[in-house]
Amino acid sequence: MKILIYLTGGIHWMGGVQYTRNLLRALALLPAAERPEIVLRISSRNRDAGFEAEFRTYSNVVIDGPLRAGHDFLSKLRSVLRRVSGHELKGKFLLSDECAVAFPAKGPQIPGPSQKIYWVPDFQYKHFPEFFSPEERRSRDDMYYRMFNEPGILVFSSEAVKVDFLRFFPDFAGKPVRILHFASTFEPEDFTPDPSSVCARFGLPDKFVYLPNQMWQHKGYDTAFRALGLLKQQGLDIPLVCTGSGEDYRTSEYGRELDAILKASAIEGQCLRLGLLDRRDQIQLYRRASLVLQPSRFEGWNTTVEDARALGKTIVLSDIDVHKEQNPSNVAFFAVGDHHDLAEKLASAWKHATAGPDTERESTARREAVDRGLKYARDFLSIANAAAGRT
Template sequence: MVTVAFVLDLSNNWLGGVNYYRNLLTAVSRYAPDSIRVKVFLPKGQDMDAFRDLSKNIEFVSVSFPARWTLPWFVRKLWMKFFHEDRFLARHLLHHGVDVLSHAPNSVRCQGLKNIAWIPDFQHKYLPEFFSNEELSSRDAEFERMAACMDKVILSSETAKNDFIKYYPQYKEKACVLRFAPVLDFDSPKQVNLVEEKYGIIGKYFFLPNQYWKHKNHKVVIEALRILKEEEKFVRVVSTGNTSDYRAPGHFAAIEAFVKEYELGDRYLILGMIPYADVQALAEASLGYINPSFFEGWSTTVEEAKYRGKPILLSDLKVHREQDPRRGVFFDPNDPEDLAKKMWDLWQQPILNEDIDVLKRKNEAALQEFAREYADIVREMHKLNKNFDN
């Protein structure tokens, strides 16, 4: 059996990344435990609560990486910089019988096994104004090294794959698409009344579960609510997610100021970071989702709406069109009037709840396909590695 490793650092507060890995590892744990063996390597002392329930079919290994600013740390950094390989990590992985390193943490190879990279999207190419010049150069260099040094590069959508081929045509044969499916909790919604009472929510609402990064474009939703208020039309949106954006430290404060200036506090509820079970309950009880983002790789929000059978108002992006939610309504992310009209149209429609057993089966089928496609990628890499060894 092929053994695949993930090396995860969960300390950067990238919730989208945590959710992605949780979805993938859950799918593999449920549907491919006899096909591939998974080992997850975490820096020693790091909190693994997000994955604790997966320990039945997945082995978690603590690694003591060299402490910052020590001589071993400097030696490792210099070796990685000049030779683009990580002998320290490779030694640990090979010691644990790893055949394939998946979703490599950087563009540096681990010799002696196959290396797979993951590039979620090319946002910096389309929205360079949201990045510093240093970040733009760093991303370009990192992605190009991944294309050159990795054995395979996973992209989360055909849209991202097309971008990869456009920027790195000489490595197009390395690109493959792995669309993720969400792991939904269909039991926590039973606590809907308690959760709504907990946050003081009365009546229907749209659900907006995006982090407050600038490109997520919450502003267009609040502008739409302002327009609706001027038209004396009441619509409510409940927002959850991390309120910090390291690239735009004042962004969330500006959002709060706008809500206060136009007295939208009863129409736009900001809950911030809340327990996952509460997020699931609010999603299930909502009228539908909103995703106003300027850019996505493969949107978790859209996938959740699909498998919950919920309507979703979503920005008109190529990747959103590719995701093709059955009850999706597209709008121009730069046009709050367009969104306001479509919010009001949907607000007046009754909430239609689909059969939960049917939705569960669809979600499980999607996770099973996700696991199968991923296992096929890993096994193909292992096969190539065995052929190379021979």
């Protein structure tokens, strides 16, 4: 079976790119006999950003584009249409026209002959309407009502998102829904660089806490910064390394609020903000970090948690429902939004933390990550086969 995959996200949302990356890597883990052919569609917004070069390295992936003359499918289709119409067909056909299913479809009336598998990352705009304009909230409601009215399977990344779907869109309770937990997967080359050398290149201390989030309002940076300020008052300086986009498209006020917290808490010098990093460099920061921190107020299924799990890292984690559903090993939960509780949990974990990587724990985590990746790939193929009417 050929499957069309839409590259999700982009420079504006690297979490979406990582979603695509994890799916393609998981499918690449499958034995050759199980591995599907993938046509990857990259939108014009994301062209020339390096994604074509990255994903062409997968043997079972081709980048979507026009079918070439002489292609069997194209020749047969043109022949049929010529007989029906009596004219030579001059329009373009795409590689994706051969695909049985397409994923993740994130809206209604998406063109193309493939059976669409729909996907909603989360319903954050329902939980935090103040983060979205009235126009954007209305637009999303309208889009989802039209999308849910279309036939086909709807995929969520967690049971928590399904609960929200049934709560906010009860009219569609009968729609076929599948849960697909994504998992982080890595390549052997990701472990070739020396984490100490990479971190030294960025001027990082030997021991630090790593927070890899885009600096968006729901990601909890304010909680993290206030917790560090409280610990500083108590005489404990914990270096925090942050990576990810520093801009939230919805507001510029949040960035100014964070700057004010850093200044008021006198912790500017211990919070290192590196912006967007190359993925392989980012992995070395994970490996070297003494602790990983994820203070987010809302997620659909969190990539940071899956990355930390796959690398055997200890993570200090907000206790939102989806994080408890993910339930990683080596975790310390704190009450979401409570910087006092976070400060207490960070101080306790920091006391026993050392600079990474812990080679034994990392090796175990890597083996387990392969098993999770294979399960993720097979769960996805089960959904694709059901959408194509093959099961």
